[in-house]
Amino acid sequence: MSRARLSFLHIAPTLVALWAATVTWSSVGADGHDVLINLTISTPGDVNIYKSFQTNEENLKRFNLTAEDMSEGNVHLNSHGEVDEIEVKGMKIPLHLDLRKEIEGLTYSYLTVDKKTWSVRVGDFNNVTLDDFKDDPNLVPENMTLDWSLIPAYTPNPANISLKSGVMEASIHFNNDTLLFEYLEGEVKVGKWVPILPYTGLFLRVINPHTRQLTFSKYFSTDYFMDKEFLENIRNLKKGRIAIVASFYDVTGHFETPVRDALEECGSFAAQHLRFRDLWAWVWQVGGATLAEGLVTNQNGIETIPPPLYLSLQIPAVNASERFCEDWPTGGTWEKRKQFCDTYDGYGDLCSCDNPFPTTADNPKMDTWREDIGILLVTGNRPQYLYRLLRQVLLQPGVNKTQIFVSIDGFHEEPVKLVEIFELKYLIHHPVGVGSPRISR
Ligand SMILES: *[C@@H]1O[C@H](CO)[C@@H](O)[C@H](O)[C@H]1NC(C)=O
Numbered sequence: 477m478s479r480a481r482l483s484f485l486h487i488a489p490t491l492v493a494l495w496a497a498t499v500t501w502s503s504v505g506a507d508g509h510d511v512l513i514n515l516t517i518s519t520p521g522d523v524n525i526y527k528s529f530q531t532n533e534e535n536l537k538r539f540n541l542t543a544e545d546m547s548e549g550n551v552h553l554n555s556h557g558e559v560d561e562i563e564v565k566g567m568k569i570p571l572h573l574d575l576r577k578e579i580e581g582l583t584y585s586y587l588t589v590d591k592k593t594w595s596v597r598v599g600d601f602n603n604v605t606l607d608d609f610k611d612d613p614n615l616v617p618e619n620m621t622l623d624w625s626l627i628p629a630y631t632p633n634p635a636n637i638s639l640k641s642g643v644m645e646a647s648i649h650f651n652n653d654t655l656l657f658e659y660l661e662g663e664v665k666v667g668k669w670v671p672i673l674p675y676t677g678l679f680l681r682v683i684n685p686h687t688r689q690l691t692f693s694k695y696f697s698t699d700y701f702m703d704k705e706f707l708e709n710i711r712n713l714k715k716g717r718i719a720i721v722a723s724f725y726d727v728t729g730h731f732e733t734p735v736r737d738a739l740e741e742c743g744s745f746a747a748q749h750l751r752f753r754d755l756w757a758w759v760w761q762v763g764g765a766t767l768a769e770g771l772v773t774n775q776n777g778i779e780t781i782p783p784p785l786y787l788s789l790q791i792p793a794v795n796a797s798e799r800f801c802e803d804w805p806t807g808g809t810w811e812k813r814k815q816f817c818d819t820y821d822g823y824g825d826l827c828s829c830d831n832p833f834p835t836t837a838d839n840p841k842m843d844t845w846r847e848d849i850g851i852l853l854v855t856g857n858r859p860q861y862l863y864r865l866l867r868q869v870l871l872q873p874g875v876n877k878t879q880i881f882v883s884i885d886g887f888h889e890e891p892v893k894l895v896e897i898f899e900l901k902y903l904i905h906h907p908v909g910v911g912s913p914r915i916s917r
Pocket residue numbers: 539540
């Protein structure tokens with residue numbers, strides 16, 4: 477247990493004074509009287525152990541040392557929890573102490589974010605089971621109920637989408653619902669200095685046209701790799717969904733050619749042409765046609781600000797028999813998957829009608845069985861990334877689902893349902909703290 481690794485907590489290690497029985501140390505004559513030597517032993521864990529033992533003064537005289545000299549000696553614990561020698565005044569004197577028992581008894585205390593003390597006994601870490609945490613007051617399981625019912629299909633009538641992509645404002649409206657509204661206060665000045673403005677970039681909203689519900693919502697800044705992230709996300713949308721993109725201020729900070737090419741293949745004419753502070757709006761049916769797209773070019777780079785782009789359209793009526801994948805099996809986890817894929821988006825082949833994961837070809841095989849390996853997955857509320865991870869794990873040869881355990885930080889319906897679809901064991905605990913202490917906890 478290293479202190480650095482646990483630095484997320486305010487560290488206050490408790491020093492445990494250990495009084496050991498008399499250490500057998502070569503005893504020669506018995507003329508002198510007994511003295512108490514108080515050793516400070518440094519451990520690899522950065523915590524000192526204090527150990528006192530009695531010895532006869534005559535033993536020390538052989539080395540021309542006093543009990544005080546000995547008490548100031550350097551003593552280190554080796555990796556087996558034992559002491560081999562003591563270094564005093566440049567001399568290395570053999571000294572054997574077995575401190576394995578004491579190490580096990582060593583208790584570290586930490587101040588938690590809520591100013592309580594959390595104590596860990598080292599010995600407990602040699603054989604930890606879930607039962608050891610059963611009564612830990614910091615680990616409170618979260619109560620939850622999952623609703624797997626399907627919401628009714630929306631009565632077919634045309635639905636309107638209107639978008640505004642602008643330098644100062646971006647918005648998306650779906651009938652009467654506001655799916656996006658972002659704006660900048662003040663004014664943007666043109667000239668040499670291009671300000672870095674918050675929340676500028678691309679906004680993606682996705683609607684299930686059968687239910688009229690929002691299934692996915694994400695913001696992509698113009699930072700490195702966000703263009704790739706954007707592409708990966710739109711490639712993982714479910715076929716038939718209505719995807720809506722509005723730009724805000726500028727999208728081209730890091731908008732690389734491979735991504736532009738891929739977007740063109742997805743049906744966008746404008747992606748290839750976007751330049752600094754151009755405005756873009758795009759609505760398409762995933763796996764199908766572009767429904768509307770607009771581009772307002774910015775005439776003169778950093779010198780100019782283009783007027784806003786407005787786009788409005790009606791989405792086409794849907795064929796109700798295409799809401800669910802008719803070739804999927806029925807019953808069990810397939811019913812759960814059906815509801816999940818109707819409600820959420822961004823899961824690629826999990827929700828594919830033709831090749832839902834895992835296909836029979838994906839069945840991991842292994843020639844030689846070696847051992848059962850337990851896998852702990854720690855997760856919060858980034859369910860698309862969790863799916864990417866589960867997919868990788870479940871494709872490993874020899875993987876055994878009963879050996880996987882998912883720990884979920886707080887109750888979030890989407891990741892919990894995802895884990896249920898794969899019938900994995902999981903536990904949701906009540907989150908403690910905020911930011912990185914919360915993640916570490
Ligand atoms: C012991 O230490 C004293 C004083 O430091 C020194 O005079 C003496 O020579 C030393 N004796 C031995 C055996 O090292």
